[in-house]
Amino acid sequence: MTDAKSPRARAAEKRRRLTTEAARVLHRQGVERTTLADIARAADVPVGNVYYYFKTKDELVLAALSEHGAYLDELTVRLELSEDPRDRLKGLVEAWIEQREVAARHGCPTGSLAVELGKRSDGTLDGEAGAVLGRLLDWAARQFRAMGAPGPDDLALTLVCAYQGMSLMANALRDPDVMAREGRRLLEWLDSVQATGPTTKSLSPRPR
Amino acid sequence: MTDAKSPRARAAEKRRRLTTEAARVLHRQGVERTTLADIARAADVPVGNVYYYFKTKDELVLAALSEHGAYLDELTVRLELSEDPRDRLKGLVEAWIEQREVAARHGCPTGSLAVELGKRSDGTLDGEAGAVLGRLLDWAARQFRAMGAPGPDDLALTLVCAYQGMSLMANALRDPDVMAREGRRLLEWLDSVQATGPTTKSLSPRPR
DNA sequence: GTCTATATTTAGATAGAC
DNA sequence: GTCTATCTAAATATAGAC
Numbered sequence: 001m002t003d004a005k006s007p008r009a010r011a012a013e014k015r016r017r018l019t020t021e022a023a024r025v026l027h028r029q030g031v032e033r034t035t036l037a038d039i040a041r042a043a044d045v046p047v048g049n050v051y052y053y054f055k056t057k058d059e060l061v062l063a064a065l066s067e068h069g070a071y072l073d074e075l076t077v078r079l080e081l082s083e084d085p086r087d088r089l090k091g092l093v094e095a096w097i098e099q100r101e102v103a104a105r106h107g108c109p110t111g112s113l114a115v116e117l118g119k120r121s122d123g124t125l126d127g128e129a130g131a132v133l134g135r136l137l138d139w140a141a142r143q144f145r146a147m148g149a150p151g152p153d154d155l156a157l158t159l160v161c162a163y164q165g166m167s168l169m170a171n172a173l174r175d176p177d178v179m180a181r182e183g184r185r186l187l188e189w190l191d192s193v194q195a196t197g198p199t200t201k202s203l204s205p206r207p208r
Numbered sequence: 209m210t211d212a213k214s215p216r217a218r219a220a221e222k223r224r225r226l227t228t229e230a231a232r233v234l235h236r237q238g239v240e241r242t243t244l245a246d247i248a249r250a251a252d253v254p255v256g257n258v259y260y261y262f263k264t265k266d267e268l269v270l271a272a273l274s275e276h277g278a279y280l281d282e283l284t285v286r287l288e289l290s291e292d293p294r295d296r297l298k299g300l301v302e303a304w305i306e307q308r309e310v311a312a313r314h315g316c317p318t319g320s321l322a323v324e325l326g327k328r329s330d331g332t333l334d335g336e337a338g339a340v341l342g343r344l345l346d347w348a349a350r351q352f353r354a355m356g357a358p359g360p361d362d363l364a365l366t367l368v369c370a371y372q373g374m375s376l377m378a379n380a381l382r383d384p385d386v387m388a389r390e391g392r393r394l395l396e397w398l399d400s401v402q403a404t405g406p407t408t409k410s411l412s413p414r415p416r
Numbered sequence: 417g418t419c420t421a422t423a424t425t426t427a428g429a430t431a432g433a434c
Numbered sequence: 435g436t437c438t439a440t441c442t443a444a445a446t447a448t449a450g451a452c
Contacts, residue, residue: 007417010417011417028327028329029327029329030240030323030324030327032238032240032241032324032327033240033327033328033329035444035445035446036445036446036447037445045418046418046419046420047419047420048418048419048420048421048447048448049417049418049419051446051447051448052417052418052419055447056446056447057445057446057447106326106327107323107326111323111376111380112323112327114376114379114380115238115315115319115320115323115324115376115379115380116238116240116323116324118314118315118379118380119236119237119238119240119241119314119320120241121236121237121241127382129380130380130381130382133377133380133381134381154389154393157377157386157389157390158390158393160373160377161370161373161374161376161377161386161390162369162370162373163373164372164373164376164377165368165369165370165371165372165373165374165376166369166373168319168322168323168369168372168373168376169341169365169368169369169372171322171323171326172319172322172323172326172337172338172341173338173341173342174335174338178365178369181362181365182365182366182369185362185366215435218435219435243426243427243428244427244428244429245427253436254436254437254438255437255438256429256430256436256437256438256439257435257436257437259428259429259430260435260436260437263429264428264429265427265428265429417452418451418452419450419451419452420449420450420451420452421448421449421450421451422447422448422449422450423446423447423448423449424445424446424447424448425444425445425446425447426443426444426445426446427442427443427444427445428441428442428443428444429440429441429442429443430439430440430441430442431438431439431440431441432437432438432439432440433436433437433438433439434435434436434437434438
């Protein structure tokens with residue numbers, strides 16, 4: 001109904017651009033080392049204009065976090081095309097391995113944000129990154145539960161911890177191969193998890 | 209030979225205090241959110257005076273990193289009192305579990321630093337945190353090798369990744385229990401690693 | 417709605433008195 | 435060696451013209 005370039009549409013598009021670029025730049029440079037000018041430049045929007053769309057820098061950070069969360073939701077929804085929950089989980093790990101170059105350069109977007117936001121002494125944006133990781137944790141637990149695996153919550157925790165750990169280490173060592181090696185191990189581990197419990201007691205925590 | 213409070217001794221002591229407090233405060237607040245004033249106050253040294261001991265803020269960051277590295281060296285040396293390399297590794301994991309409250313509040317000191325320093329676009333202090341983690345990786349690999357376990361380097365990588373992952377997640381979720389649950393799993397996993405290889409193929413990567 | 421100019425604040429770093 | 439006072443730079447945020 002609105003014309004091709006109505007003011008509303010153009011404004012919405014700018015907001016969109018600012019959000020996407022905020023997600024990208026904050027991932028690369030971190031929250032504290034990124035200035036509003038950096039994001040504005042990347043989104044091709046004048047600095048002062050940013051405040052028309054986002055009242056504070058933190059609102060941009062939150063928008064970036066939502067963006068990463070949305071990407072994750074999109075990915076998990078796509079994985080649900082598989083019938084087998086084990087294949088879904090393996091697809092998740094394969095996606096991580098594919099992202100190995102980015103992970104080695106900048107780490108996991110959400111994990112990095114969690115570290116940075118955790119350092120704040122004021123409560124600002126406290127737990128926001130944790131909430132996104134919590135959603136991933138829940139999704140993984142649902143898959144393990146669907147598999148009939150015992151202790152699905154603990155299995156999910158192990159999986160997501162492994163991802164955060166390999167991302168951090170790949171980034172710290174600047175070595176994408178860390179993602180490949182640990183990713184392969186996770187795939188084999190997923191194969192070993194049985195409906196009646198994993199093949200060895202060592203891999204899954206005791207059901208309580 | 210020098211008197212109880214010689215200028216030299218007092219100066220050395222101040223430098224010491226600045227280093228320890230830098231390590232503590234940077235762990236709590238992160239590099240970017242910590243001002244020199246914060247560290248100076250914690251060490252009970254006037255702000256301007258800091259520059260007599262450290263020419264730049266980065267020199268303080270490096271000193272803090274060395275401090276964390278020294279703590280790690282100290283720990284591994286103490287663990288070597290055990291004859292059995294498996295017990296040494298289990299002792300390491302137990303130490304991680306004991307630190308669960310601190311980990312939940314501020315994450316792993318070295319891991320956090322690695323994340324923050326990795327966000328710098330200039331090459332400043334690039335790879336410094338990775339080097340400390342590399343030392344831990346080497347030590348763990350030596351223990352696995354002494355056990356006669358196949359693929360000791362990969363096993364070490366898995367162990368350190370697990371630690372970084374559980375620290376990050378415990379911090380993100382503000383939940384020390386993450387450290388306890390994952391720590392228990394790691395202890396059981398270490399028990400399952402055999403001299404001829406782990407009990408199942410799923411836990412250790414194929415020897416190449 | 418868009419953008420420029422600028423106010424405000426804060427932090428890293430230095431000069432120089434003691 | 436120690437410390438105060440201050441310079442300089444940069445970044446968030448705002449005021450107000452268009």
